């Protein structure tokens with residue numbers, strides 16, 4: 085996991101990941117160049133560089149991002165959660181942008197999202213169209229991309245999560261931040277880089293109100309174990 089100045093979900097994510105038997109999280113400071121042989125990179129949530137300019141715009145120039153981009157280009161799994169998603173977009177590893185929420189307010193709330201794609205290494209443990217309860221906490225989560233990019237994402241089935249109501253209906257009323265097509269998470273064409281705004285690490289134990297996020301991490305570990 086990469087730790088940027090201003091990351092604040094790194095320890096929560098470390099805690100969630102460490103709860104799986106046999107998994108050892110490694111914290112990588114943004115100034116380093118050595119990925120220490122990790123099997124997966126997670127860019128955690130937070131306010132890297134205080135969200136100056138735009139969220140993720142400065143973190144994208146952190147020295148370690150050169151290695152993260154190379155790691156992703158080799159096909160290894162890279163997961164960006166919230167601020168991590170913003171960094172992935174700024175780095176060009178995913179297409180589009182996250183702008184200020186529709187209502188120009190920071191939103192910290194429980195949301196429901198539906199799994200629009202299960203044939204990915206991040207979502208293999210979920211059921212198609214399953215409704216998950218996973219919280220969001222962001223000021224810049226309004227996904228935007230030009231029409232041709234949205235069309236491409238739809239055409240290549242790259243939209244992995246969408247905001248929905250409790251029954252799983254993808255309707256405008258269930259869209260917390262104004263994201264186009266209710267997009268909550270997308271994957272690259274190659275299928276190894278996923279970014280999402282909701283926080284699976286904050287929904288990884290029943291006592292947090294939901295453990296629906298847990299299977300996202302489990303799916304990744306299944307994939308890594310299957311590769312060895």
Ligand SMILES: NC(=O)CC[C@H](N)C(=O)O
Pocket residue numbers: 093128129130131132135139165166167168221222223224225
């Ligand atoms: N929880 C987070 O990662 C916050 C995301 C981001 N910095 C925002 O407010 O948009």
